[in-house]
Amino acid sequence: LRRRLGDRVPKLIHTDWIVLPPPPPYTDLVNALASPQGWQGARDTLFSIWLEGVDNPRLIDFVRNEMGSFSGEMWMRSGREIGGGYAKEGYPLKALASLSPSAPTLHIYAQPKDPGYLGAQQSFGADNPWYHVHQLEAKSHFPTFEVAEEIAATIKDFVRK
Numbered sequence: 001l002r003r004r005l006g007d008r009v010p011k012l013i014h015t016d017w018i019v020l021p022p023p024p025p026y027t028d029l030v031n032a033l034a035s036p037q038g039w040q041g042a043r044d045t046l047f048s049i050w051l052e053g054v055d056n057p058r059l060i061d062f063v064r065n066e067m068g069s070f071s072g073e074m075w076m077r078s079g080r081e082i083g084g085g086y087a088k089e090g091y092p093l094k095a096l097a098s099l100s101p102s103a104p105t106l107h108i109y110a111q112p113k114d115p116g117y118l119g120a121q122q123s124f125g126a127d128n129p130w131y132h133v134h135q136l137e138a139k140s141h142f143p144t145f146e147v148a149e150e151i152a153a154t155i156k157d158f159v160r161k
Contacts, residue, residue, distance in 0.1 A: 002103050003099065012096070013107075013155060014107045015107075016107070021090075030082050031079070031083060033082075034079030034080045034083055036076065039076045040072065040075075043075050047064065049141070050063055050141040050142065051063055053139050054140045058145060059145040105130060106158045108136060109135060109143075110135070110139070111141050118133065137150070
């Protein structure tokens with residue numbers, strides 16, 4: 001949208017957990033998700049990752065029953081779209097760095113908790129002052145279930161500045 005609409009999109013907020021080059025296991029999972037033979041196993045692996053250490057019944061129900069109710073075609077489409085995005089644009093920080101002019105960007109995320117992942121983003125932000133990162137105190141891939149107020153406050157603060 002920023003490329004198409006320019007300054008009409010004054011700021012970007014990215015809520016994803018992989019903004020750096022994706023690790024090979026993730027790429028393998030995306031490829032499996034796109035295939036008729038692999039989508040179900042890949043989806044179940046994602047569910048396991050997303051729910052690790054989670055004890056929130058609403059979130060567990062959302063992942064297992066609501067997300068789990070989507071058809072194989074929908075899951076395969078998501079694998080194709082995610083894989084296609086990486087093939088076309090590269091990883092998100094690379095794509096963001098190619099925007100001209102740059103746009104103030106905020107990345108809000110909860111996973112992974114690896115300090116190196118946060119440190120790499122902070123380093124990127126030091127070289128690209130338009131980029132900001134905020135790690136949430138949440139256990140899951142769905143922090144809106146756990147820390148909705150923190151997300152809203154972080155977004156409001158970013159938009160105001």
